[in-house]
Amino acid sequence: MLTYTEENYLKALFKISFDNDNEEVGTNELATYLAVKPATANDMLKKLKDKGLVDYEKYGKITLTKTGKKFAIDVLRKHRLWETFLFEKLDFSWDEVHEVAEQLEHIQSQKLVDKLDKFLNYPEFDPHGDTIPNKKGEMKVQFKKTLSEVAVGSSCKMVAVKDNSSSFLQYVVKVGLGINNEIKVLSKQEYDKLTDIEVNGVKSSVSQKFAENIFVVCKNCAVGKPCSEPSVCEIK
Amino acid sequence: MLTYTEENYLKALFKISFDNDNEEVGTNELATYLAVKPATANDMLKKLKDKGLVDYEKYGKITLTKTGKKFAIDVLRKHRLWETFLFEKLDFSWDEVHEVAEQLEHIQSQKLVDKLDKFLNYPEFDPHGDTIPNKKGEMKVQFKKTLSEVAVGSSCKMVAVKDNSSSFLQYVVKVGLGINNEIKVLSKQEYDKLTDIEVNGVKSSVSQKFAENIFVVCKNCAVGKPCSEPSVCEIK
DNA sequence: TAATAAAGTTAGATTAATCTAACAAATAAA
DNA sequence: TTTATTTGTTAGATTAATCTAACTTTATTA
Numbered sequence: 001m002l003t004y005t006e007e008n009y010l011k012a013l014f015k016i017s018f019d020n021d022n023e024e025v026g027t028n029e030l031a032t033y034l035a036v037k038p039a040t041a042n043d044m045l046k047k048l049k050d051k052g053l054v055d056y057e058k059y060g061k062i063t064l065t066k067t068g069k070k071f072a073i074d075v076l077r078k079h080r081l082w083e084t085f086l087f088e089k090l091d092f093s094w095d096e097v098h099e100v101a102e103q104l105e106h107i108q109s110q111k112l113v114d115k116l117d118k119f120l121n122y123p124e125f126d127p128h129g130d131t132i133p134n135k136k137g138e139m140k141v142q143f144k145k146t147l148s149e150v151a152v153g154s155s156c157k158m159v160a161v162k163d164n165s166s167s168f169l170q171y172v173v174k175v176g177l178g179i180n181n182e183i184k185v186l187s188k189q190e191y192d193k194l195t196d197i198e199v200n201g202v203k204s205s206v207s208q209k210f211a212e213n214i215f216v217v218c219k220n221c222a223v224g225k226p227c228s229e230p231s232v233c234e235i236k
Numbered sequence: 237m238l239t240y241t242e243e244n245y246l247k248a249l250f251k252i253s254f255d256n257d258n259e260e261v262g263t264n265e266l267a268t269y270l271a272v273k274p275a276t277a278n279d280m281l282k283k284l285k286d287k288g289l290v291d292y293e294k295y296g297k298i299t300l301t302k303t304g305k306k307f308a309i310d311v312l313r314k315h316r317l318w319e320t321f322l323f324e325k326l327d328f329s330w331d332e333v334h335e336v337a338e339q340l341e342h343i344q345s346q347k348l349v350d351k352l353d354k355f356l357n358y359p360e361f362d363p364h365g366d367t368i369p370n371k372k373g374e375m376k377v378q379f380k381k382t383l384s385e386v387a388v389g390s391s392c393k394m395v396a397v398k399d400n401s402s403s404f405l406q407y408v409v410k411v412g413l414g415i416n417n418e419i420k421v422l423s424k425q426e427y428d429k430l431t432d433i434e435v436n437g438v439k440s441s442v443s444q445k446f447a448e449n450i451f452v453v454c455k456n457c458a459v460g461k462p463c464s465e466p467s468v469c470e471i472k
Numbered sequence: 473t474a475a476t477a478a479a480g481t482t483a484g485a486t487t488a489a490t491c492t493a494a495c496a497a498a499t500a501a502a
Numbered sequence: 503t504t505t506a507t508t509t510g511t512t513a514g515a516t517t518a519a520t521c522t523a524a525c526t527t528t529a530t531t532a
Contacts, residue, residue, distance in 0.1 A: 090351040100345045115326040
C-alpha cells in the first residue's frame with residue numbers, strides 16, 4: 001500500500017513525462033512540480049526505488065517502472081473520475097473540480113472506483129477534456145494540437161486545456177471559451193503572436209501564452225486521427 | 237485546519253460520550269476505542285487542549301469544548317452523508333459503506349459537503365439509521381430503545397443498529413433483518429435471554445448481545461416521542 | 473486503611489515527510 | 503579547457519503520530 005505522498009510523486013512523474021513527451025525526469029524538475037525542495041524529492045526517490053516503483057541511478061534521470069506507471073495511471077484515473085463526478089453530478093464549476101479531486105484521488109477502495117465509473121457511465125474524458133484511463137489502464141488518445149498551432153483562417157474545436165489551474169480556467173470562461181466550442185482563428189500579429197479569434201459569434205484577442213494552453217482538434221480532420229490535411233487544416 | 241488524526245480523536249470523543257450518555261471520557265477508554273496505546277492518546281489530548289478543542293486536566297476526565305464538539309459533529313455529518321451516497325447512489329451494501337466513509341469524511345471542502353447534501357436531498361438518517369447532523373449541526377433525535385428492552389408479545393420497528401462493524405451487519409442481514417423491518421418479540425428465555433422473534437413471517441432466535449445492538453421504536457409509540465405507554469408497549 | 477488494581481503520565485525511540493545548509497557532479501559558457 | 507552555473511546529494515534538524523517501558527495517581531477492595 002502506498003502513502004498519500006508516494007502516490008503524488010508517482011502521479012507527478014507520470015504527468016511530467018507525459019507533458020514533456022519524454023520518459024526521463026530530473027530531480028529538480030520533480031521537486032519544482034511538487035513544490036518541495038530537491039532534497040525532499042531526492043529522499044523520496046530513494047524510497048520509491050527501493051519499492052521498485054522508479055528506475056533511478058545517482059545523478060541520473062528518473063523513469064517510472066512498469067509497476068510505478070500502473071499506480072500512477074490508477075491515481076490519474078481516480079482523479080479524473082472524481083472531477084467528472086463533481087462536475088456532472090454535484091454541479092461544481094469547471095475551475096473548482098481539480099482541488100477537491102486532489103484529495104479524493106487518494107481514497108483507497110477498488111470497489112469505490114469501479115462503482116463510481118459505472119455511476120458516471122464509463123466516461124472517457126474529464127471536464128477538462130483529459131482522457132480518463134479505463135480499468136485496465138488504457139487511455140483514449142486524442143490527436144490534439146494547441147490553439148497556437150492552428151493556421152489563420154482555420155476553424156477548430158476546443159477539446160481540452162493544458163493548464164488546469166483555477167486561475168487559468170476562470171480566465172478561459174471569461175473569454176467565453178469552453179470544451180466543444182468552435183473557434184475560428186481570424187488573424188495573428190506577427191510581432192507578438194496576439195491572436196484574434198471568434199467564438200459563438202463573439203470576437204476576442206488572446207495572447208500566445210493563452211493559445212498554447214488551449215487544446216483543439218481541427219474542424220476538417222477526422223476524429224481520432226492526427227490533423228492530416230494541411231491544405232484543409234494547416235498547422236503553423 | 238485539523239489533521240486527519242485530530243479529526244478522528246474528536247469524532248471518537250463525541251461518539252464515546254454519546255454512547256455512554258456521559259460527557260466525560262477517560263484516556264484509556266479513548267485509546268481503546270481508537271486502537272492506540274494510552275500514551276499516544278495522552279499526547280494527542282495535550283495537543284487538542286492547546287488548540288482549545290478539549291477540556292482536560294491531568295489525571296482528570298476529558299470533555300469536548302464547544303469548538304471541539306462543532307468539529308466532531310461536522311466530521312460525523314460528512315461520514316454519514318458519504319455513507320448515504322455510497323448506499324443510495326453507488327449501490328454499496330449496508331455493511332460496506334462504513335470503511336470507505338472513514339476515509340471520505342476527511343475530505344476538506346465545505347462546498348463539497350453542501351453539494352453532496354443537496355444531491356442526496358438533505359437526508360436525515362444514514363443507511364444504519366443514524367441521524368445526520370444538518371449544516372447547523374442540529375440532529376434529529378429518534379427516541380429509540382434496543383430490541384433487548386422490548387417486552388415479550390410487543391411489536392416494534394427496527395430503526396438503526398448500535399454496532400456498525402461489517403461483521404455484525406452481515407450477521408443482521410443473515411438473520412433476515414433490515415432497517416424499517418417489523419419485529420415481533422415472541423418469547424424470551426429467562427436463563428440466557430435468548431429471544432425468539434418473527435420478521436416478515438420468519439421466526440428466528442437471537443442472543444442477548446445481538447438484541448442489545450438493534451435499535452427499534454415500538455409500534456404503538458408516537459413517532460419522535462419516547463415510548464410512553466407501557467401498557468401498549470412495555471419495556472422490560 | 474493499607475495493598476492491589478486500574479487508569480493515566482512521562483521519557484525516550486521510531487517512521488514519514490519535510491526543511492536548511494553545505495557539498496558534489498554534470499553541463500554550459502567564456 | 504577552465505570557470506561558472508545548474509542539477510543533484512548528503513547530513514542534520516523538525517513535526518506529527520505512533521510505540522515501549524517505566525513510573526505516578528486514583529480507585530477499589532480485602
